[in-house]
Amino acid sequence: xxxxxxxLLSSYLDGQLAPSDSARLEARLSSDPELRAVLDDxxxxxxxxxxxxxxKAPRNFTLTPKMVGKNPPLPRTYPAFRFVTALATLLLFFxxxxxFLAPQLTSQAPMYGMGGGGAEVESFAAEAPAAAAxxxxAxxxxAxxxxxxxxxxxxxxxxxxxxxxxxxxxPAQKDGLGEGSAQDEIxxxxxxxxxVPPTWQVMLAGVALFSLIVMLLMRQLAVNxxxxx
Amino acid sequence: MNELALIxxxxxxxxxxxxxxxxxxxxxxxxTALRILGDDDLAADATQEAFVSAFKSISxxxxxxxxxxxxxxxxxxxxxxxxRQKRRPTTQLxxxxxxxxxxxxxxxxxxxxxxxxxxxxxxxxxxALQHCLNNLPLEFKTxxxxxxxxxxxYSEVAVAVHVPLGTIKSRLARAxxxxxxxxxxxxxxxxxxxxxxxxxxx
Numbered sequence: 001x002x003x004x005x006x007x008l009l010s011s012y013l014d015g016q017l018a019p020s021d022s023a024r025l026e027a028r029l030s031s032d033p034e035l036r037a038v039l040d041d042x043x044x045x046x047x048x049x050x051x052x053x054x055x056k057a058p059r060n061f062t063l064t065p066k067m068v069g070k071n072p073p074l075p076r077t078y079p080a081f082r083f084v085t086a087l088a089t090l091l092l093f094f095x096x097x098x099x100f101l102a103p104q105l106t107s108q109a110p111m112y113g114m115g116g117g118g119a120e121v122e123s124f125a126a127e128a129p130a131a132a133a134x135x136x137x138a139x140x141x142x143a144x145x146x147x148x149x150x151x152x153x154x155x156x157x158x159x160x161x162x163x164x165x166x167x168x169x170x171p172a173q174k175d176g177l178g179e180g181s182a183q184d185e186i187x188x189x190x191x192x193x194x195x196v197p198p199t200w201q202v203m204l205a206g207v208a209l210f211s212l213i214v215m216l217l218m219r220q221l222a223v224n225x226x227x228x229x
Numbered sequence: 230m231n232e233l234a235l236i237x238x239x240x241x242x243x244x245x246x247x248x249x250x251x252x253x254x255x256x257x258x259x260x261t262a263l264r265i266l267g268d269d270d271l272a273a274d275a276t277q278e279a280f281v282s283a284f285k286s287i288s289x290x291x292x293x294x295x296x297x298x299x300x301x302x303x304x305x306x307x308x309x310x311x312x313r314q315k316r317r318p319t320t321q322l323x324x325x326x327x328x329x330x331x332x333x334x335x336x337x338x339x340x341x342x343x344x345x346x347x348x349x350x351x352x353x354x355x356x357a358l359q360h361c362l363n364n365l366p367l368e369f370k371t372x373x374x375x376x377x378x379x380x381x382x383y384s385e386v387a388v389a390v391h392v393p394l395g396t397i398k399s400r401l402a403r404a405x406x407x408x409x410x411x412x413x414x415x416x417x418x419x420x421x422x423x424x425x426x427x428x429x430x431x
Contacts, residue, residue, distance in 0.1 A: 003399070010402030014376075016383055042402070045409040049377035052358055057259040058273055061280050062248040068284050070244060 009039045013046060065226065072226030078218050081211045088208035095196040095204065102195045236295060239287050247284050254296065255280075257379060258303045264374040265307040267363045275310045279303035293388060297381065300389035304371055311367065354415075361411035369404035376401050 011017050012025050029036050065072070230253055238246035258279060262272035283302045290298050362370055368390075375386045376397075386401075387394045 003403075006402045006406060007398050010405060011398050014383070016398070038406070041409040042405045045405040045412065046377050048354070048358060048412065049373065049408070050380070052264075052355060052378055054256060055260055055263060057255040057276070058269065060252065061255045061259070061273075061277050062251050063244060063280060063284055065244060067281055068244065070242070 005035065006038065009035070010042055013039065013042055072219075072222040074222050075218050078215065081215045081218070085208055085211040085215060088204050088211065092201060092204040092208060095201050099194045099196055099201075232295060236287070236290065239284065240290070244284070247287065250295070251280050254299055257296065258299055261300060261303050261374055261379060262307050264359070264362055264378055265304070265367075265370055266310060267359055271310055271314075275303060275306040278309070279306040282306065294381075294385045296379075297385040297388040300375055300379065300381070300385075301391065304389060307371075308367070357412065357415035358408075360415075361408050364411055365404055365407055369400050369407065372397055372400040373404035373408065377405070 008017065008021070008025055012022060017025065029039065230249065232250070232253075235246045235250050239250065255276065259272055259276045262275040262279070263269065266272050266275060279299070279302045282305070283299060286302075362374070365373065371390055372386055375381045375389055376383070381389070383394055383397050383401075387397050390397065392400075
């Protein structure tokens, strides 16, 4: 039996042949007993298979949410709270970062302005010993060697005399670091304010925490309800 | 049952809708698995696995015959089950007789619960048919189960098995012929009209 004939017979049995092919095969079948026998064999096998009883499923195969790893249905407002939590957290980190970087950024900008000021302070500090020297002799210290330790004394002694203009000069003379200490003082006086007020940060943290708690509660309630189903 | 609406709902994640579809198709799916695997427990496992897999991938269903799509899923589950069985064989492949000699006939492979003598004496046609189905190559068995037991048409079978229509025709014809040859060994069980004259199809 040719493979092609076998396929033709099987398809003929199922009515899957084109009318022309079917007519040609019927003509052959009428004159070929072997072909007819094979057709009967195929028909017999097909009838037996079709006659097999359909067994009832031994149980129901319906699925539970757990079986398919399905998440519990969350309330519709859940995504909104998730968005608020994410946004508030992001903003909080942003403001913290901004406040942290702000002094560094602002301290760089005044540096250029303070360059002139620094020079002034330098000359100012340089004048200080001279000024001290002119006024100090009234008390004691030798003019040719204005001691760092000795210098403040005359200044102090002059202060009560009402020379308030000399008040700013005292620290420069005190530690002998005219430039540095002057800068520190200026820095302290002009410390840049925080860009974002701390109260805002507290509010953002509160919002993030609140919506996070609401989210967790929503999820827990949904899971509990889902498990009870 | 509005199948299309249920499928659409299931694609949106509605498990209840999918369970309605399961209740409608579970007998067909279970029978397909049973005839391919030849074992009730394995068939039940494969059926469950097929439905889980079907739900998870139902978004990939793009219309056409839902039954054919389901049959494809269960066929894959059966193939997986057979692969697992192959990796963990529970029966020795070459059994010995009581005298310690190797058996001549491989017919025990079809049903390990019966000896060849018992098989020949089996009075259940269903059992004989299952035995013959078990002896078919897997790809022939799948096609003949879908076409002749499930009554699916050629195009549905082609979708389910994912092979061309011509291959389906060829496999079906050869499977039917092999089954008929196998059933000759159970002539006494067959209805008189189906009994063959010896060598009629040789």
